[in-house]
Amino acid sequence: MTVIAYLLYGDNQMYERELVFSLLSMLRFLKDQNESDSSLSISVISDREREILTHLPTPLPIEQLIVSQGELDGWMRGGAYRHGVKPCALMKALDVYQESVILIDTDTYFVETPLRLIERVSSTSSVMHRFEYWIQDEPMWQPIVERVGDGIELHGITVSRQSPMYNSGVLGVDYSQRSLLDRVFELLSTLYDWSPIFNVEQFAAGVTLHQWTNLLTSDDIVKHYWGYEREFVHSQINRSLMNAKTPFNELMHHPATFAVGYPRQPIKDRLVSKVRGAMQGWNDRYRFAYLSYRTALFYASKDREYANIWATIALEEARMAVGVLDGGSGSGSGSGSGGGSSGAFENNTEFDRVGLSLQRDFEQFQPEAIGSLDWLSGEVKQRWLQFWEQAASG
Template identity: 25%
Template sequence: MPERVSRQLVYLVYGGKVEYHQEAKYSILSALHHAQGACPRILLYTDEPAQFIGWPVDVITLDDQILRAWTGPATYLHRRKAAAIRDALQYAEQSIFIDTDTFFLASPVKLFERLAKAPWLVDEIEGVWKEYEGDELHTVLAPYLAEQHGIDQRMLLINSGVLGFQGDASQLMDETLNLIDIMHPMVPKIHIIEQFAVSVAARHLGRPAESRGVIKHYFSGKNYWRHMVAAFFLRHGESFSAQAIEAVREVPTDKPRPVWWHRLNFRLRSVFLSSRMRSHAKLAYYATVLCADPYAKACGQGYAQELRRKAIPEGESLSIQPWSRVLTRQQKQRLAKLLGESATGHIP
């Protein structure tokens, strides 16, 4: 078992998908890059430890029995995150959990500096409980929480993509796990119960510090960043190396955008489209003009993938879509290549 240390970053990755491992590896590389040799210990929970051989992390292997137990009686997959956080507390005086769909913008030491000034640390504060009135989450759970836990409408709701506590959080995480087991069956279609349960359990701690400026959490843009992270590992391989740490600097920290004259050209070409068609045309146009470097190209693939999901009915040709008029013949050909010609039909 890992030795106990003063500080650690904690990651959880399971499920066997390549993109999960690549996300975790890139996040770890970015932490090491910005830490400049002063990175806290990295503790990684995973069901595929072989993926991280040679990486500067302490690995705790998760077998099927542990994973099943960590889903709890309601078989809620995201409960495993709370269970991993609870388990990791025994191995450090202070632990900060980091979701894999992240990368560091500054030294991870800054997270611990922020935690030193607040009772707890989160990715961001997302709002207050009252703002969710009318949503299923509030409609179903508000009566239970008010009656059983005395929750009022001012409770802060947080994103747990980054999560740490200044003091001993063992009981708090035990309460979180118990709340998950109660609340998930009440709202089984809502996948954020894990972080909502943390909000409830930590409601008495006061206002948390936030990770903004230190962590980029791209949960709302996974499609784009996963393509760029894949491009990074295609260029540099997935084995750990000092060169890979250094190469982090070449990856943009904001989603690439077309140059100004491409954006102006699009506005002129799309002026007569409806707002809905314009949004589809924008995906198509951006997919075809983002090609300045490997990461711009990868982001273009993300635009094309989103376009396929939102705007091209299965079996239909690209050429018959009304928004395709904004594209030149060459751009249509490039888009067809990005989408796969067999799926888009003949491009005239």
């Protein structure tokens, strides 16, 4: 038996909707499953009973494993590190069920049957979502890279500049490997004290399981969304779950319910962005900002919500491309831009030239024009106006 578990705590209703959507995406593959011969069970680890789960018709029961606020605070190192809850929640589930447990983030959905996923966990193998990078290649990890060099041992785990980073959107181990989770928590605590990097928990899990088990990946089975894509998926989840007239028990039978992700960008706009970018020496980030701007205009008369999301993406990417940062709005990490050097032009054109280009390239979002766009929300308009002020001030 394998337990597929989710962790949900706090009052953010969108996380609860993510959970329901992920469960439905999984259960659609099991709608004909016979409960008596099932090879898996489902558990939601939460800080309280979730009423929506008691009303969710499923072919398998969903158990709710309640944890106290004190436990959560301990897992988060007194609130200092929120992501520390994941390995601790996995330990809790392993202790309770004494079976293989696969902990899955709520911001996921299944594209293949979960029966393929549970096959990847055994007494000798573990599973995470996907390989991401070697820590020596990631700038934010340089403080730890400099400290570990070619290799040091911490809590029985060798950490070096060549250590791998795996994504922990999926994290599964067999009960026989329970003791490895203690090492994971000890390692993340030590590394976090050295440098408080936000994803230190997933590094600690990945490097430990990579050394002590046959670590497999699961991105062919589970889709994990983040960055800009998250905004679109949230919109699509809301449309499927909150606005749908179809009952929950029928949603599992509707493939369209699970058609989520980036909305299409017109071929014409992609071609124009590519050609203009090549002719004018734009880097990837600025080119993606311009493409997002054109895509926002494309959706303006078709889908205002999508249009506003694309307009926000254009703003975030333009900010980062030309170095005009928004102190409170976030950086839009995980964008589809492919990154790029700071500054919009590869030849380091002076900033006043960049300013003129911004006004030309984002013409309909200029201060003189943006007020007439009735499809654009007041919040997005205000943020674009603030951007123009900051760009003008240099």
